[in-house]
Amino acid sequence: MGGNKLKSEKGVRGNIDPVTTAVPLAVVLLLCISFTVCPEVSAGILMTIRGFLGDTLGIWYLAVGLAVLLISFWIAFSDIGKITLGEKGEKPKYGFLAWGAMIFTCGLAADILFYSFCEWICYAQEPHVSEAGSVQDWASTYPLFHWGPIPWSFYAVLAACFGFMLHVRNVRKQKYSEACRPLLGSQTDRGAGKIIDILAVIALIAGTTTTFSVATPLLSAAIADLAGIQSSKYITIMILVITCFIYTFAVMKDLKGVSGLANICMYLFGALLIYVLVFGGETRYILETGFSAVGNMIQNFIVLSTWTDALRVSSFPQNWTIFYWAYWMVWCVASPFFMGSISRGRTVKQVILGAYTFGLGSTLLSFIILGNYGLGLQMTGRFDGISFFNQCGDLYQTVMAIIRTLPACPVFLILLTVSMIAFYATSFDSITLVASQYSYREFREGEKAGNGMKFFWAVLLILLPVTFVFSESSMKNMQTLSIIAAFPVSIVIILIIVSFVKDAKKYLYEEQ
Numbered sequence: 001m002g003g004n005k006l007k008s009e010k011g012v013r014g015n016i017d018p019v020t021t022a023v024p025l026a027v028v029l030l031l032c033i034s035f036t037v038c039p040e041v042s043a044g045i046l047m048t049i050r051g052f053l054g055d056t057l058g059i060w061y062l063a064v065g066l067a068v069l070l071i072s073f074w075i076a077f078s079d080i081g082k083i084t085l086g087e088k089g090e091k092p093k094y095g096f097l098a099w100g101a102m103i104f105t106c107g108l109a110a111d112i113l114f115y116s117f118c119e120w121i122c123y124a125q126e127p128h129v130s131e132a133g134s135v136q137d138w139a140s141t142y143p144l145f146h147w148g149p150i151p152w153s154f155y156a157v158l159a160a161c162f163g164f165m166l167h168v169r170n171v172r173k174q175k176y177s178e179a180c181r182p183l184l185g186s187q188t189d190r191g192a193g194k195i196i197d198i199l200a201v202i203a204l205i206a207g208t209t210t211t212f213s214v215a216t217p218l219l220s221a222a223i224a225d226l227a228g229i230q231s232s233k234y235i236t237i238m239i240l241v242i243t244c245f246i247y248t249f250a251v252m253k254d255l256k257g258v259s260g261l262a263n264i265c266m267y268l269f270g271a272l273l274i275y276v277l278v279f280g281g282e283t284r285y286i287l288e289t290g291f292s293a294v295g296n297m298i299q300n301f302i303v304l305s306t307w308t309d310a311l312r313v314s315s316f317p318q319n320w321t322i323f324y325w326a327y328w329m330v331w332c333v334a335s336p337f338f339m340g341s342i343s344r345g346r347t348v349k350q351v352i353l354g355a356y357t358f359g360l361g362s363t364l365l366s367f368i369i370l371g372n373y374g375l376g377l378q379m380t381g382r383f384d385g386i387s388f389f390n391q392c393g394d395l396y397q398t399v400m401a402i403i404r405t406l407p408a409c410p411v412f413l414i415l416l417t418v419s420m421i422a423f424y425a426t427s428f429d430s431i432t433l434v435a436s437q438y439s440y441r442e443f444r445e446g447e448k449a450g451n452g453m454k455f456f457w458a459v460l461l462i463l464l465p466v467t468f469v470f471s472e473s474s475m476k477n478m479q480t481l482s483i484i485a486a487f488p489v490s491i492v493i494i495l496i497i498v499s500f501v502k503d504a505k506k507y508l509y510e511e512q
Contacts, residue, residue: 162179338434
């Protein structure tokens with residue numbers, strides 16, 4: 001038995017795709033060197049590209065976002081939605097709650113925690129919010145919109161696409177390009193396919209870099225506060241290394257380790273929300289403002305989704321909406337692939353609606369409770385978060401100041417620290433599993449990515465975030481990386497969806 005396993009591992013090692021392994025490594029090393037040696041020049045180049053894609057071609061991101069949301073519901077409630085991802089009558093591999101936990105935690109859960117606390121502050125000071133109405137109405141609404149149905153629709157649709165590819169068509173090449181085969185045909189194995197796979201992996205790196213770099217400093221601030229020391233970039237880097245160790249250990253255990261971490265994350269997440277809702281002293285305000293914000297978002301959804309600010313009076317959609325759509329697009333390389341891989345036995349409709357139920361539902365709860373707690377402090381005069389932020393200019397310290405208003409603050413900080421580390425580990429072990437599979441030409445039955453390849457990707461995914469933190473790159477630089485990478489990926493996303501619909505209709509015809 002041991003001999004067969006060794007033989008299988010040797011076979012997988014001999015099947016490594018050098019292009020999708022070496023090119024991303026070269027890109028990461030180039031960016032690390034450039035931002036370390038010439039940070040200002042590198043940032044300037046990125047901003048120039050972002051200006052063209054995010055401003056001049058920004059309408060493209062908005063159009064793709066709204067289109068994918070509408071398509072998701074059409075697919076779910078059409079005959080395609082009835083297709084079982086696997087054999088007919090096959091039961092799901094994971095229970096409903098365990099599956100739902102992995103759906104939510106495989107993506108941007110750590111970022112959701114960070115932005116839930118502070119995003120209302122950013123909107124409260126936007127000129128556009130003053131033009132639209134009151135801070136009370138719109139600083140509570142925009143977070144729900146920017147982290148709501150459209151971003152989760154990217155995950156929902158692509159999870160169904162990849163699930164169909166993996167469990168119905170039983171493909172052996174677990175790559176982004178393979179999902180485009182119904183359209184590209186033989187070109188999938190040639191230049192077009194290679195370009196798609198390289199773009200996918202580079203986008204994956206851009207997304208993980210933004211996530212790690214944006215939210216990890218909050219962890220650093222929380223730990224420094226608990227330890228009574230000054231927060232610094234070195235503490236942040238130490239946290240990145242520790243988190244890397246945790247998710248590397250989990251990913252070596254394959255999906256069993258990922259599922260266990262996901263369940264732990266959901267318990268911690270629930271405890272955080274209950275703590276703030278029950279003990280924060282703003283329960284009524286949180287619930288009523290959240291209820292109103294959901295209604296406000298639904299009532300104005302089409303306007304919010306299509307507003308371009310053509311005269312650039314405030315450039316609000318360019319600075320916020322387009323960034324968020326791009327951010328979620330670059331995460332579409334790994335998270336939906338993972339969601340599709342764990343969805344065997346479920347129907348296409350169940351996958352799409354399940355993504356909305358667990359993913360969107362958990363996200364909205366986070367922003368309603370954590371976000372409206374801080375907004376409630378502001379509006380009732382208990383704590384002026386806006387003035388505090390304007391004085392210190394640091395979102396992380398502002399979040400810490402908000403958290404210090406909670407009773408038994410150290411207890412909450414411990415809970416928050418453990419939760420964020422667990423969320424990071426869960427997100428990145430699932431991503432590492434997917435990324436390591438990209439480095440192989442194909443998998444034969446029973447084969448999996450080797451531990452050496454998993455370790456390679458676990459380390460590679462942490463290099464650029466460490467560089468960004470060390471060079472003290474601004475949040476705008478991190479956002480820029482996602483906007484640039486998302487543009488070509490958005491085109492590939494359309495190709496994948498069209499390919500899926502074409503192949504699913506063919507499958508339904510074959511089954512008649």
